[in-house]
Amino acid sequence: QVQLVESGGGLVKPGGSLRLSCAASGFIFSDYYMSWIRQAPGKGLEWISDISGRSSYINYADSVKGRFTISRDNAKNSLYLQINSLRAEDTAVYYCARAKYSSGWPLLYWGQGTLVTVSS
Amino acid sequence: DIQMTQSPSTLSASVGDRVTITCRASQSIGTWLAWYQQKPGKAPKLLIFKASNLEGGVPSRFSGSGSGTEFTLTISSLQPDDFASYYCQQYKTYLTFGGGTKVEIK
Numbered sequence A: 001q002v003q004l005v006e007s008g009g010g011l012v013k014p015g016g017s018l019r020l021s022c023a024a025s026g027f028i029f030s031d032y033y034m035s036w037i038r039q040a041p042g043k044g045l046e047w048i049s050d051i052s053g054r055s056s057y058i059n060y061a062d063s064v065k066g067r068f069t070i071s072r073d074n075a076k077n078s079l080y081l082q083i084n085s086l087r088a089e090d091t092a093v094y095y096c097a098r099a100k101y102s103s104g105w106p107l108l109y110w111g112q113g114t115l116v117t118v119s120s
Numbered sequence B: 001d002i003q004m005t006q007s008p009s010t011l012s013a014s015v016g017d018r019v020t021i022t023c024r025a026s027q028s029i030g031t032w033l034a035w036y037q038q039k040p041g042k043a044p045k046l047l048i049f050k051a052s053n054l055e056g057g058v059p060s061r062f063s064g065s066g067s068g069t070e071f072t073l074t075i076s077s078l079q080p081d082d083f084a085s086y087y088c089q090q091y092k093t094y095l096t097f098g099g100g101t102k103v104e105i106k
Helices: none
Strands: A003-007 A010-012 A018-025 A034-039 A045-051 A058-060 A068-073 A078-083 A092-101 A104-110 A114-118 B004-007 B010-013 B019-025 B033-038 B045-049 B062-067 B070-075 B085-090 B101-105
Touching: A003 A092, A018 A034, A018 A092, A018 A114, A034 A068, A034 A078, A034 A104, A045 A068, A045 A078, A045 B085, A058 A068, A078 A092, A104 B033, A104 B045, B004 B085, B010 B019, B019 B033, B019 B085, B019 B101, B033 B062, B045 B062, B070 B085
Parallel strands: A010 A114, B010 B101
Antiparallel strands: A003 A018, A018 A078, A034 A045, A034 A092, A045 A058, A068 A078, A092 A104, A092 A114, B004 B019, B019 B070, B033 B045, B033 B085, B062 B070, B085 B101
16 A cells, blocks of 8 residues: 655754655555645644656745755655745645646645644 | 635535535546545545546545536435545646545534
8 A cells, every 4th residue: 555654853043954755655656746735733734845757847835945855765665755944834744745647737746744844 | 736625615515415526627637536535544545536437445425526617425324334535636737635524423
């Protein structure tokens, strides 16, 4: 069965950096678009970024462009999110998710999320 | 960018009630719309895709309709397990979520 497991979250000071990981199993990882979505405490869902199966297409939300970098390693069945210049407003649970179809959306499988807290 | 506006933001209802949630897109998205259910501390769960297609395993009391800029999610008879938050999402151009609707017990 499909499994997505995020890791790498934690407490970080403003201006710091973090690298989130998402380990995937149960499907042919390289066949699918993958996404990162975040949810600030008590708030709604916000799409951050997505990446195609071969990393040919990468997209970012305007709110994170220039500070966040999505990448994947198909040999390791892993998705990554490098987050730089962290701000208090980046505090959120970060989810990785897989598209329903190899050709794209919507998001069918989600990880359990990893919490990033930005505070001095 | 495509903006998604959901209403209401909170809805109080009783078991057995018929519940309708509305989602409006800032421009036409055809039927590229999904609905998700989220319970506290859990990841969202896909309920409906392409505006009106029920995801496998989702109870038939859930239904979706609409096209263009106006969409609705209907729960025909609210069950105890349905008290949760619901989000619409467009996937015509990148991904955008609505602000969410919390369905709470009346």
